[in-house]
Amino acid sequence: MLIHHHPTDELLSAYCAGSLPLSQALCLSAHIEMCKTCQTNSQRLSQLGAYIFNHTKPATVNNDLKEKIFSQLDQRPYHLKTTERKSMAAGHASAEVPKCLKQFVASNYDELNWHRVSFAIRQANICTGGNGAQVSLMRIKAGGKAGLHTHMGNEFTTVLKGAFSDESGLFQQGDFVVRDSQHKHRPAATKDSECICLTVLEAPIQFTGYFTRWLNPLLRRGYPSA
Amino acid sequence: MVSSLTEEEQIALQHKMRQCMQKVAQHRDKEAFGVLFDHFAPLLRSFSLAREPGASLMADELTQVVLLKVWEKAHTYNSDKASVSTWIYTLARNSRIDLLRRSGRYTTEIDPEYLWQETEDESTDPFLDVQQKRAEKSIADAFEHLSIDQRQVLTKVYLEGKTHQESAEELALPLGTIKSRIRLALKKLQILVRNQPC
Numbered sequence: 001m002l003i004h005h006h007p008t009d010e011l012l013s014a015y016c017a018g019s020l021p022l023s024q025a026l027c028l029s030a031h032i033e034m035c036k037t038c039q040t041n042s043q044r045l046s047q048l049g050a051y052i053f054n055h056t057k058p059a060t061v062n063n064d065l066k067e068k069i070f071s072q073l074d075q076r077p078y079h080l081k082t083t084e085r086k087s088m089a090a091g092h093a094s095a096e097v098p099k100c101l102k103q104f105v106a107s108n109y110d111e112l113n114w115h116r117v118s119f120a121i122r123q124a125n126i127c128t129g130g131n132g133a134q135v136s137l138m139r140i141k142a143g144g145k146a147g148l149h150t151h152m153g154n155e156f157t158t159v160l161k162g163a164f165s166d167e168s169g170l171f172q173q174g175d176f177v178v179r180d181s182q183h184k185h186r187p188a189a190t191k192d193s194e195c196i197c198l199t200v201l202e203a204p205i206q207f208t209g210y211f212t213r214w215l216n217p218l219l220r221r222g223y224p225s226a
Numbered sequence: 227m228v229s230s231l232t233e234e235e236q237i238a239l240q241h242k243m244r245q246c247m248q249k250v251a252q253h254r255d256k257e258a259f260g261v262l263f264d265h266f267a268p269l270l271r272s273f274s275l276a277r278e279p280g281a282s283l284m285a286d287e288l289t290q291v292v293l294l295k296v297w298e299k300a301h302t303y304n305s306d307k308a309s310v311s312t313w314i315y316t317l318a319r320n321s322r323i324d325l326l327r328r329s330g331r332y333t334t335e336i337d338p339e340y341l342w343q344e345t346e347d348e349s350t351d352p353f354l355d356v357q358q359k360r361a362e363k364s365i366a367d368a369f370e371h372l373s374i375d376q377r378q379v380l381t382k383v384y385l386e387g388k389t390h391q392e393s394a395e396e397l398a399l400p401l402g403t404i405k406s407r408i409r410l411a412l413k414k415l416q417i418l419v420r421n422q423p424c
Contacts, residue, residue, distance in 0.1 A: 002421070008405075009408070014389065017387065018322065020389065022336040023336060029341040037419060037420065037421055044418060045412075047308075047362055048369075048417065050316075051366065052380060053315045057272060058271075059268050059272040059285065065267065065286050070256070101340075102340060103340045
């Protein structure tokens with residue numbers, strides 16, 4: 001699998017610095033699990049973090065802290081190193097649910113509480129971010145189209161299954177894309193399979209099409225803050 | 227930024243840390259753990275204080291959480307994949323987020339433990355070690371040649387844990403400037419790769 005759409009360098013570095021809101025970090029994490037390039041780059045960007053960490057001015061450490069930590073060592077659970085290592089493949093492209101989503105989806109997407117947004121789209125809200133962001137999964141039927149819409153804030157998307165296309169291109173499994181509030185688009189799943197995406201939305205979507213404007217109150221139901 | 231060590235001294239130090247990790251992992255060696263403690267505890271306190279200035283108790287807590295993880299998880303450290311500093315930096319980053327979350331700074335159900343797992347993956351690739359050392363050298367060679375502005379923004383993001391938006395506000399710069407400074411700095415460091423097939 002060759003992934004075509006990646007987070008920008010500055011976004012990936014914010015992820016590696018741990019300075020992204022957790023909701024956005026979750027979306028990047030899902031992409032990185034499927035993307036060899038971003039795995040390598042996040043390793044490098046963490047090395048950069050380590051360099052900066054290593055070159056900070058050391059703070060003073062109280063002797064009590066050392067004693068306190070050493071006094072706990074004997075009670076801590078501990079594993080001796082063995083020579084055999086469990087092998088974990090680097091790519092998780094074929095696995096259904098990415099590891100970072102296991103905290104919300106134990107085994108498969110069907111177990112979630114999906115609600116219908118339109119004929120072709122179902123949505124399952126999985127959590128909220130500290131910044132009022134809404135983290136959900138979107139499921140579009142094979143060949144199904146979403147209504148024309150814009151966002152009130154940035155929307156992060158990672159394609160977990162299948163593919164969708166819109167005015168700006170084709171987005172396949174593993175691809176990552178950010179849309180801002182300027183962007184009006186009308187995504188449609190490809191005909192061969194349903195499409196499941198992880199989306200993180202800073203503020204609810206606004207449907208702008210004449211026929212789909214009536215969907216706004218329905219969709220907003222999913223957002224506690226709206 | 228403190229950079230008092232020469233390149234050879236830096237390599238010798240890393241080698242020593244690696245040996246200490248091995249002794250902790252294989253023999254539960256407290257003396258070796260003491261060496262790791264003396265090197266990393268002051269850096270960990272400093273890392274916490276950069277995010278939360280004046281929060282001395284939190285700095286102690288972060289130091290304790292991370293060093294106890296080092297003690298417990300030493301067996302999962304893979305020296306082919308990361309230097310000891312990188313491994314401990316990633317533990318510190320994750321623990322800092324978790325502490326902030328527990329103290330109610332982030333009101334979200336997302337558990338950071340499930341994110342950032344890449345350094346614990348144990349995929350075996352004979353070139354990893356070489357690539358990792360090359361990137362490390364590249365960072366060390368190029369970092370001090372970045373402009374002061376570029377270093378300042380990277381420090382804000384990495385050390386102080388500030389978002390791009392927060393960095394922009396604190397430095398009184400447009401958001402776009404923050405992003406382009408980071409982008410240019412990373413370009414200058416030459417550590418990123420493009421499009422590897424999966």
